[in-house]
Amino acid sequence: xADGLTGPRGPKxxxxxxxxxxxxxxxxxxxxxxYALPLYVMITTSLKTxxxxxxxxxxSVPREFTIEPWIKAWSTAxxxxxxxxxxxxxxxxxxxxxxxxxxxxxxASVNGYALANWKYKGAEFFFAVLMLGAFxxxxxxxxPIVLVLRNxxxxxxxxxxxxxxxxxxxxxIFGMPILTLLFRNYFSSLPEELFKxxxxxxAGFWGIFFQIMLPMALPIFVVxxxxxxxxxxxxxxFGVIYTKPDIYPMTVxxxxxxxxxxxxxxxNVNMAATLLTGLVPLTIYFISGKLFVRxxxxxxxxx
Amino acid sequence: MTHSxxxxxxxxxxxxxKVLRNLNLDIGEGEFLVLLGSSGCGKSTLLNCIAGLLxxxxxxxxxxxxxxxxxxxxxxxxxxxxxxxxxxxxxxVEGNLAFGLKNARVPxxxxxxRIARAAEMLQxxxxxxxxxxxxxxxxxxxxxxxxALVRDVDVFLFDEPLSNLDAKLRADLRVEIKRLHEQLxxxxxxxxxxxxxxxxxxxxxxIMKGGHIMQxxxxxxxxxxxxxxxxxxxxxxxxxxxxxxxxxxxxxxxGDLRLPLTGYAFAAPQTADRPATIGIRPEHIVTGxxxxxxxxxxxxxxxxxxxxxxxxxxxxxxxxxxxxIRMDGQARVRNRDPLTIxxxxxxASLFDTQTEAxx
Numbered sequence: 001x002a003d004g005l006t007g008p009r010g011p012k013x014x015x016x017x018x019x020x021x022x023x024x025x026x027x028x029x030x031x032x033x034x035y036a037l038p039l040y041v042m043i044t045t046s047l048k049t050x051x052x053x054x055x056x057x058x059x060s061v062p063r064e065f066t067i068e069p070w071i072k073a074w075s076t077a078x079x080x081x082x083x084x085x086x087x088x089x090x091x092x093x094x095x096x097x098x099x100x101x102x103x104x105x106x107x108a109s110v111n112g113y114a115l116a117n118w119k120y121k122g123a124e125f126f127f128a129v130l131m132l133g134a135f136x137x138x139x140x141x142x143x144p145i146v147l148v149l150r151n152x153x154x155x156x157x158x159x160x161x162x163x164x165x166x167x168x169x170x171x172x173i174f175g176m177p178i179l180t181l182l183f184r185n186y187f188s189s190l191p192e193e194l195f196k197x198x199x200x201x202x203a204g205f206w207g208i209f210f211q212i213m214l215p216m217a218l219p220i221f222v223v224x225x226x227x228x229x230x231x232x233x234x235x236x237x238f239g240v241i242y243t244k245p246d247i248y249p250m251t252v253x254x255x256x257x258x259x260x261x262x263x264x265x266x267x268n269v270n271m272a273a274t275l276l277t278g279l280v281p282l283t284i285y286f287i288s289g290k291l292f293v294r295x296x297x298x299x300x301x302x303x
Numbered sequence: 304m305t306h307s308x309x310x311x312x313x314x315x316x317x318x319x320x321k322v323l324r325n326l327n328l329d330i331g332e333g334e335f336l337v338l339l340g341s342s343g344c345g346k347s348t349l350l351n352c353i354a355g356l357l358x359x360x361x362x363x364x365x366x367x368x369x370x371x372x373x374x375x376x377x378x379x380x381x382x383x384x385x386x387x388x389x390x391x392x393x394x395x396v397e398g399n400l401a402f403g404l405k406n407a408r409v410p411x412x413x414x415x416x417r418i419a420r421a422a423e424m425l426q427x428x429x430x431x432x433x434x435x436x437x438x439x440x441x442x443x444x445x446x447x448x449x450x451a452l453v454r455d456v457d458v459f460l461f462d463e464p465l466s467n468l469d470a471k472l473r474a475d476l477r478v479e480i481k482r483l484h485e486q487l488x489x490x491x492x493x494x495x496x497x498x499x500x501x502x503x504x505x506x507x508x509x510i511m512k513g514g515h516i517m518q519x520x521x522x523x524x525x526x527x528x529x530x531x532x533x534x535x536x537x538x539x540x541x542x543x544x545x546x547x548x549x550x551x552x553x554x555x556x557x558g559d560l561r562l563p564l565t566g567y568a569f570a571a572p573q574t575a576d577r578p579a580t581i582g583i584r585p586e587h588i589v590t591g592x593x594x595x596x597x598x599x600x601x602x603x604x605x606x607x608x609x610x611x612x613x614x615x616x617x618x619x620x621x622x623x624x625x626x627x628i629r630m631d632g633q634a635r636v637r638n639r640d641p642l643t644i645x646x647x648x649x650x651a652s653l654f655d656t657q658t659e660a661x662x
């Protein structure tokens with residue numbers, strides 16, 4: 001060295017193939033394989049013909065690719081009395097999903113904002129009751145809700161029980177505790193002085209919500225959307241109870257295809273149907289990236 | 304003097320905790336009043352009550368002769384500047400300034416006129432199209448002041464506006480706020496825990512503790528005639544030296560130390576002898592050639608020296624307790640040096656040890 005310094009200097013050199021690294025990455029690779037293998041089996045099986053599947057050897061790559069099972073799962077597989085595949089269920093699920101997500105997030109965001117910023121009388125009590133709701137198992141409330149939907153429907157003069165509208169209401173109500181908690185915590189984390197400044201500037205309840213809070217709350221809206229889309233899309237229980245065969249959501253139809261006890265088990269069609277059903281949440285996971293992790297962390301409260 | 308803001312018998316409790324107790328305060332038209340106190344003394348709470356952001360438990364708030372106790376913050380004729388600036392992050396500077404005016408349905412031409420005027424006064428005209436995220440701390444606080452300015456209000460409320468800024472910016476912006484007050488002649492109420500800000504800015508200072516006003520007076524009165532031990536201890540840096548002793552026939556005794564209080568302005572004619580505490584500011588102690596002119600002299604030994612550039616703080620022992628002396632920055636003293644000091648008891652403050660009130 002020109003400056004006459006000897007011994008270690010600058011950044012410490014690091015070896016890529018050190019023992020801790022080999023152990024760390026080795027473990028990661030093994031675990032990744034373990035989790036990726038079922039997905040690999042599902043995808044390859046869904047692209048094989050039944051003859052090939054019967055030959056055994058589930059890990060082999062398909063000898064002749066066929067997308068026939070996918071087409072069958074989507075448009076001609078029999079689900080109970082209908083034989084038009086999952087397409088019917090897909091559109092039912094979309095019709096359930098969109099209004100449920102919009103409705104529940106709209107109401108919960110206002111709830112959370114009011115609870116965080118406008119400390120009205122009884123706010124704490126209201127919040128405590130709402131949180132209590134989050135800890136009661138859904139199963140306990142199944143039958144009471146059937147009665148409520150039927151009676152309220154009778155009272156209002158149109159059918160709620162057994163309709164998509166009724167299911168949307170159920171999803172909206174059950175999403176309320178966790179979503180309200182999510183929004184309340186987020187709005188509480190925004191600086192209080194911002195809210196005060198807006199009040200001094202003469203903005204009211206809705207003025208502050210739409211002009212100040214909403215533009216700052218985009219991340220939490222995305223998190224809430226991820227939670228709701230995956231939750232509602234994957235729901236099976238409410239779908240099977242509060243609707244009827246014509247309007248079953250995709251998950252219920254999938255179950256009817258896969259668990260059918262009549263005829264030959266078409267494993268390739270079953271795999272394709274399962275992958276098709278999981279496609280919506282999967283797409284959401286992939287496009288939302290980092291925000292999804294936050295959604296999981298927030299959802300961890302739910303248990 | 305007409306009153307701009309009046310606080311009458313104000314009480315505020317959070318549950319069982321009383322934050323403000325029967326507080327009364329009259330603030331004159333165009334006055335710069337500073338609420339000074341350590342954290343938790345209720346100064347920010349009082350400001351929030353004046354702004355209408357907190358509901359008092361009891362009492363009234365009057366602004367410009369109107370009882371505004373039940374009014375919304377926006378209807379009180381106040382503008383407020385916050386410590387964290389509280390700028391709306393998704394709006395441009397211009398949007399921030401216009402927000403309050405749009406809510407008040409001020410015509411567009413008028414909004415533009417007022418923004419232009421405020422931007423010129425605060426030198427933020429080149430920043431109008433930027434978002435707050437692209438501004439420095441000092442610029443943000445200027446915009447926050449501008450937001451209060453465009454509202455054309457009678458009373459400005461400042462909630463520790465300079466606390467988030469670094470020392471140099473703080474000094475710069477302090478001068479600017481003072482200049483702004485000279486220019487606008489508005490009533491300003493300013494909350495701070497920084498006594499330098501309070502002393503330099505205020506027409507009057509209210510020193511608060513535990514929801515009470517301990518003393519209300521001009522900076523001069525607060526510094527020279529503190530009404531109680533708390534104020535005496537709170538104001539001044541380095542803080543006052545206190546010696547607990549006895550007052551007998553107009554002379555303060557503590558051990559060998561005797562301080563005859565000739566020339567001291569007693570608050571009331573003194574008759575009874577009693578335990579008393581004398582407070583002497585480190586900067587009122589003379590050393591060197593000036594000692595001869597001082598009424599009382601004493602010899603001490605230097606314990607510790609803290610050089611601060613502009614001056615030197617010397618720790619010594621007087622009457623058996625630590626004693627601070629402020630000397631010139633050029634003074635060269637070392638530990639264990641003997642030092643002769645001169646004290647002028649007329650400039651000291653004497654307090655009753657029991658009641659802690661000025662004697």
